[in-house]
Amino acid sequence: MTSSASASPSVFHYDRYAYLGPAGTFTEAALLTMPGADSAERIPASSVLAALDMVERGDADAAMVPIENSVEGGVTATLDAVSVAHRLHIVGEALVPITFVVASRGARELSEISTVTTHTHGWAQVRQWAERTIPQAAFVPASSTAAAARALLQEVPTADAAVCSPLIAEQLGLHVVAEQVEDVPGAVTRFALVAKPGPTPSLTGSDKTTIMIPLPQDRAGALMELLEHFSTRGVNLCRIESRPTGDGLGQYFFSIDLEGHIAEARVADALAGIHRMSPNIRFLGSYARADGKAQRVGADVSEQAFSAAGDWVASLQG
Amino acid sequence: MTSSASASPSVFHYDRYAYLGPAGTFTEAALLTMPGADSAERIPASSVLAALDMVERGDADAAMVPIENSVEGGVTATLDAVSVAHRLHIVGEALVPITFVVASRGARELSEISTVTTHTHGWAQVRQWAERTIPQAAFVPASSTAAAARALLQEVPTADAAVCSPLIAEQLGLHVVAEQVEDVPGAVTRFALVAKPGPTPSLTGSDKTTIMIPLPQDRAGALMELLEHFSTRGVNLCRIESRPTGDGLGQYFFSIDLEGHIAEARVADALAGIHRMSPNIRFLGSYARADGKAQRVGADVSEQAFSAAGDWVASLQG
Amino acid sequence: MTSSASASPSVFHYDRYAYLGPAGTFTEAALLTMPGADSAERIPASSVLAALDMVERGDADAAMVPIENSVEGGVTATLDAVSVAHRLHIVGEALVPITFVVASRGARELSEISTVTTHTHGWAQVRQWAERTIPQAAFVPASSTAAAARALLQEVPTADAAVCSPLIAEQLGLHVVAEQVEDVPGAVTRFALVAKPGPTPSLTGSDKTTIMIPLPQDRAGALMELLEHFSTRGVNLCRIESRPTGDGLGQYFFSIDLEGHIAEARVADALAGIHRMSPNIRFLGSYARADGKAQRVGADVSEQAFSAAGDWVASLQG
């Protein structure tokens, strides 16, 4: 790892990045939002697990993997893998708008397209547009949207056009026949940059912390007790999911993103409280939010309030 | 729909079932756990959305789709699609153990396998076994585990063996070289049987109810307030996930499975309470649990307790 | 009981009122705030229990008794007595400002006062004023502030002046030497008008409801569970006190005043919920607030929200 500063910066720069490939997918677009990634080595991996493996084995310094809503599937278990199988930490987050183009090898009209190729999931997201605009076109499945785009350049192309990301169309020099063809505009996918445990990115004031908390979930009050630890410290949650642990019926853990950084008193105090009730809590990292949303921290959970409260109790204890 | 009884039964029988294909996957295995499905028409669909579409258009009476942990990906959004795009209801649940076999066209030893084909996700789940047991074998990707199995029967097979479900191996008459080759034994995938809104399956005493609740999620107390509605009625949660609504930053809904049936007072009372704070709550169905787990209902939330409390308050109101 | 209307009015008129005597105390002043009480029979009782007894035996139709902060003591147990020993209901509330005058038989200057008589508790509330203004005056204890005032009219008065209520000074035609001599201005005492169980005063939109809830109190979570029943229905508390039941160690009940009327859905629903967890809950009455404070009822706990929620759940249950 090469860091741009001696103190812990809020975004680390690395020499070699793995990412869920192939090249030109939304994951590479996510990676390119990280400062310095455009000039670093970028290594596509065949699966999320393969990308994580590369980091663990030292073949890459960090890996960009999808966390939510991926077009091409398979993300539900990413965080589980990051935490359980690989013991990696999250050091950054990226948000990429999911928008598709229809691309062709040379200039072509929509009416000239009789076959169109893309990944099944991608096709599901543009189907209404396709039925309305290119009803004559037959669908040819591909293993990824990027593979679909590349297939246009084969000696014998598998289709007249591909539905793919703007990035791969640009990388391959394809002709863009139509843009923003997705049926539901505005979709965004979250990606996480993960690395081996090390220094935590520094506090920016717009941070997230990701944790996993084993807990017997099927009792009405257990989740409430867990959440009270957050609410009494004014810590907002960005995401919560219960997930089976896989090693027995009735066992669960909660995967949670919360607002704030482990360096902040309200976050540290909440995690300490949860550690008491669930000592196997796993910390997956504090990192800058991709959306830059400023935190609203109430006066009663400010650093000053924690400091004053600690001083008061210490004075009582003499 | 053909129902086996005039009153609402706990499991409906249908004539035509769609399911996430192809034939021989775990989803078809899930479908076959439904009474009568083995003798009904079973129609494979190319995607979850395609299966849901068939129900909505009336081309099938019900559809079996994966909800959690699918081997072949793409399930995160299933419930969203069931609820938002298709307005369908869940009428049943299935749990299928995820176990893989290594199958070949004719009898073959493990040492004779030099190429093995399966879906990328399937391969990820048996890779440690493969590295240990058939290190000589090269991996050939397939579009599904079922397609991998079928590829063994092509004129020119793509590989010497396939990693696939026991079901497809049996259906195709393949030779089973090795069983239970998954690296993590005990994994189970959940599937939901969905149909158009209609009568609710009757109360069995071992039921689940699925709901979606829009809520501003990023306030520390909002989720607590929601959960209080469950805890004050002793309603346990089986699953909870926050999910972005997709139509704006900071907007979320909660996808929840809870123990119990809408016909039970404690569930009805909790949902009524939540309806007050979130009138756009969506009910996705009450249905028998696949695991048959008996409910533990506290005395203070029994039907009798609700009835006695109602009588008392009515007496005060005169 | 004579009621001014055929429907249940918000304040009942009675023919005969008992009250904690003697005449001229703050309790009689509280009674006189009730419409019609000035022309009704008013019977002083020697103690709170004696006043309650009179109602129970039918010697009075209602009784006015102090609930909080009485100048002359003995109120802590009033509500317990109302509920447990006498099974009466609260039908009204009065608030009386606690202000004292210094009164003499004829016109007199402050400097002429060498002895002053009043109840010990009354003296405690004016002592700073007395030390500052009439330092020469010796204190002569009396059994009540009213008795102190009356003692000025004896053949041989026990003191030159009395510290008493404005009411008794006026009733006895005493000379007021100084007004508002209390050290802490603004104190207010609450009084309750109690009667045998019967029709509940009608809803005014500014009401209180008083209840007693037996509960094992010394578990951290039990009180939380109780309060959740109020918070999930947006019911505010005006007062809460834990009190030992007296019949064993570790047994408690909670004495609570809440905002709202049993005729309102949010109150009725909260009480029904609590009845489930504590079936021995005691209802002591819904009645108009003395301070006339308007209720703030959130949209999510309005009558309309309860009605809409009930309709929705009924539609799900078919």
Next chain:
Amino acid sequence: MTSSASASPSVFHYDRYAYLGPAGTFTEAALLTMPGADSAERIPASSVLAALDMVERGDADAAMVPIENSVEGGVTATLDAVSVAHRLHIVGEALVPITFVVASRGARELSEISTVTTHTHGWAQVRQWAERTIPQAAFVPASSTAAAARALLQEVPTADAAVCSPLIAEQLGLHVVAEQVEDVPGAVTRFALVAKPGPTPSLTGSDKTTIMIPLPQDRAGALMELLEHFSTRGVNLCRIESRPTGDGLGQYFFSIDLEGHIAEARVADALAGIHRMSPNIRFLGSYARADGKAQRVGADVSEQAFSAAGDWVASLQG
């Protein structure tokens, strides 16, 4: 103050004790439960406030005052006075069974009693017994149960017998005609020993802590938020009362006794949390429980759990 040890003992010994007099009441009995009080100077005060004043002015080292359920009234405001007017701390607690005897100057039969004297509140507590057993006896009010006993020794006794505490009967050498004549057996009154702020009595493992917390009380959620600070630290409450602050409508504070000692991590952590939301929280002392009830401290709120949680968070913060 003379302390029996150099380290802070769990019960302090003092030279001069004030107490709510007169001599021979239950308050003196409470004082005599304190080690060393029998041989110390004991100074009766005419009121609770007078006793507190003596401590504040240095005329006594500590004062014993009733907190709950006093037979002779006037205790509701004791803790307010301790905290607000006098800024004293509680250093000990006593529980005294409230039991009455009927005493006479010389030996006398019950049938020989034609007049009986006691305080009005005492009379209320034995009236059923009296009506059943000595129906012929007329009641003569006295200013206290002790004064009633003493009145038997006057040249002209005010009555044939007195209802009083066993202590005063013994102190005055009276004849006990009947014992345990109270209508409701088992009543117990709590008393507090208060002193100027100084060292806190040491941890015994069976302790209480008393606090006062200003809080806007009439919002449904505010009390819940307060109580979450206790429940997340497993701190049980022994007593809670809301009380108006007296300086404006709608302003309240909560008077609370909780299980545990400020020297314990779970108590210190809870108070620190509450200090953040209500910085004017007042600490009134940690002291040994009179009932010696052992604390049940859950594993998740043990000293070890707090220590381990603190270490874990410190390791994350690097």
